[in-house]
Each structure stands twice: as C-alpha cells, then as structure tokens.
Amino acid sequence: MTSVKTPADEAEARAIQDELRKSVVLDEAGPPPGRGLVAGVDVAYDDERDLVAAAAVVLDAATLEVVEEATAVGHVSFPYVPGLLAFRELPTVLAALESLTAAPGLVVCDGYGLAHPRGFGLACHLGVVTGLPSMGVAKNPFTFTYEEPGARRGDAAALVAADGAVVGRALRTQDGIKPVYVSVGHRISLDNACAHALALSPRFRIPESTRHADSLCRRALREAS
DNA sequence: GCGACAG
DNA sequence: ATCTTGTCGC
Structure with missing residues (x-):
C-alpha cells in the first residue's frame, strides 16, 4: 500500500521532494x-x-488496446502550486493504480519528471513511491526552453533548464504539430521514454495512454456522487 | 522585489 | 485544470 503524505505547507512539501529525490533511479x-x-x-x-x-x-x-481501467475519487488535499503538483494529484492517482489487477511495466504521467525545479516532478514522485518505471509527457514547456525541432514526427530537441542542464526532450509526435515535452521519471532512459511516447502516439499529439486516462477521469468525475 | 510557472 | 456548441475537415 503506497501513499503520498500530504504536507502541512509548501516548505514541508519541498523538503519531502528533496528527500525522496535521492531514491530516483536513472541508470536503468x-x-x-x-x-x-x-x-x-x-x-x-x-x-x-x-x-x-x-x-x-x-x-x-x-x-494500444485497453486491457484494464480503474478510477478513484477523493477530496483535493493540496492547492495547485507550480513545482508541487504531485501532492495534489498523486494520492488519488495511487488509489486508482492500486485497484488495478494488471501489473504495468511502465507508468506514463501527464506532466513532468526530472524536468522540474528540484529535479523531482510528478513522474519521479510516482515512480519512487510505486517502484515502477515511470515517465512524464507534458503538453507545455513550463519554464524550460528548446530549439524548435524538425517538423516531422519523431524529430526532437533538447529541453533545457535555466541553468543550461538538459532535463528532457521536446518531441514531435505528429508532423507539423506542436511537440510534447518528455522527461524521465524513474528507472527509464530518456531515449527509451521518447521511444515509448512516440509508439503511444501513432495518430494524435498526446499518447493514447494519456488520452484514455483523461477521458476516463472526466467521466468518473461526472459520475461521482 | 515581482512575475511566470506541469495540471 | 476549467469556462464551452457547433462546425470544419480528414
């Protein structure tokens, strides 16, 4: 039974991230x-x-066929604070993950992993607490910058932090369409994460995994009592 | 110091 | 994230 502690304030949340960050595995x-x-x-x-x-x-x-679906509904336990998204999303996400029967070999998150102010975004946090390989695919570049990649599907460019560190990749998943922003979460390489993101997006900009999860959680919210 | 900033 | 129908197009 994994869980995410809800911090009392932002300072505590950052401290938790700094601590858990030590457990991220990047050499697999x-x-x-x-x-x-x-x-x-x-x-x-x-x-x-x-x-x-x-x-x-x-x-x-x-x-890319759906094998299993699970949902969970809870109360919002933390405000949206850029850099602290995991504390808002993960408690409920973990509840949904735990009710699955199937054991996925990778979890794809809607947001960032290593590309994060303290190098510990949503995808890293999820990976560390579940032990599963994880990665993030974000729809916006957040505070990061990149040179515009080529226009073809599969073209990519380094996603760079303010200090110059490469924290991920801007990956074009469809010809002529705005790229997505891929970063490593836990137990996966950036090359592999990008290969997964591309394989999961044969037709649309956003990976099928995220698209299915997006429509399912909206439905669950509508049907929540 | 202020603003911007994944979802 | 969310406010939001029909409509244009492959």
Missing part, C-alpha cells in the same frame, strides 16, 4: 517500447465540490 534503460503493458494516469478536478477524480488505464503496448 527501462522496458523496451512496443511490448508489455503500459499504464496512463490522469486526473480531473471539480473545485466547486472539492473533488478530484483519477484514472489509470492499462494498454497493451503492442496494439
């Missing part, structure tokens, strides 16, 4: 793309009712 290649099971996770909010709904969807990486 991770599961090869195109086979095995991959889970996508996402959350949706209802601020009016103070609810958060999470979804975990397991896909067959070879066919």
Whole structure:
C-alpha cells in the first residue's frame, strides 16, 4: 500500500521532494517500447465540490488496446502550486493504480519528471513511491526552453533548464504539430521514454495512454456522487 | 522585489 | 485544470 503524505505547507512539501529525490533511479534503460503493458494516469478536478477524480488505464503496448481501467475519487488535499503538483494529484492517482489487477511495466504521467525545479516532478514522485518505471509527457514547456525541432514526427530537441542542464526532450509526435515535452521519471532512459511516447502516439499529439486516462477521469468525475 | 510557472 | 456548441475537415 503506497501513499503520498500530504504536507502541512509548501516548505514541508519541498523538503519531502528533496528527500525522496535521492531514491530516483536513472541508470536503468527501462522496458523496451512496443511490448508489455503500459499504464496512463490522469486526473480531473471539480473545485466547486472539492473533488478530484483519477484514472489509470492499462494498454497493451503492442496494439494500444485497453486491457484494464480503474478510477478513484477523493477530496483535493493540496492547492495547485507550480513545482508541487504531485501532492495534489498523486494520492488519488495511487488509489486508482492500486485497484488495478494488471501489473504495468511502465507508468506514463501527464506532466513532468526530472524536468522540474528540484529535479523531482510528478513522474519521479510516482515512480519512487510505486517502484515502477515511470515517465512524464507534458503538453507545455513550463519554464524550460528548446530549439524548435524538425517538423516531422519523431524529430526532437533538447529541453533545457535555466541553468543550461538538459532535463528532457521536446518531441514531435505528429508532423507539423506542436511537440510534447518528455522527461524521465524513474528507472527509464530518456531515449527509451521518447521511444515509448512516440509508439503511444501513432495518430494524435498526446499518447493514447494519456488520452484514455483523461477521458476516463472526466467521466468518473461526472459520475461521482 | 515581482512575475511566470506541469495540471 | 476549467469556462464551452457547433462546425470544419480528414
């Protein structure tokens, strides 16, 4: 039974990140793309009712067919603070993940991993607390910069932090469409994470894993009592 | 010091 | 994240 402690304040949240960060494993290649099971996770909010709904969807990486779905609904326990997103999303996401029967070999998060102010984004946090290989695919460049990659699907460019460190990759998943921002979470290489992101996005900008999780958590939120 | 800033 | 229908196009 994994869990994420809800910090009393932002200072405590940062301290937790700095501590857990030591457990991130970056020297594993991770599961090869195109086979095995991959889970996508996402959350949706209802601020009016103070609810958060999470979804975990397991896909067959070879066919991208849905193997299993799970959802969880909880109360929002932490405000949105850039850099502290994990404390807002993970408690409910973990509940959804734990109710799965299938055991995914990789979890794809909607957000960042290593590309983070303290090098410990959502995907790293999820990876460390579950022990599973994890990666992040974000829709916006956050505070990072990059040279515009080539226009073709598969073209990529380094995602760079203010201090010049390469923290991920801007990856074009569809010809002529805005790239997504891939970063490593836990127990996977950046090359492999990008290969997965590409394999999971045969038709749309966003990986199928995230698309399925997104629609499922919205539905779960609507149907929540 | 202020603002910007994954979802 | 969220406010939001129909509509244009492959």
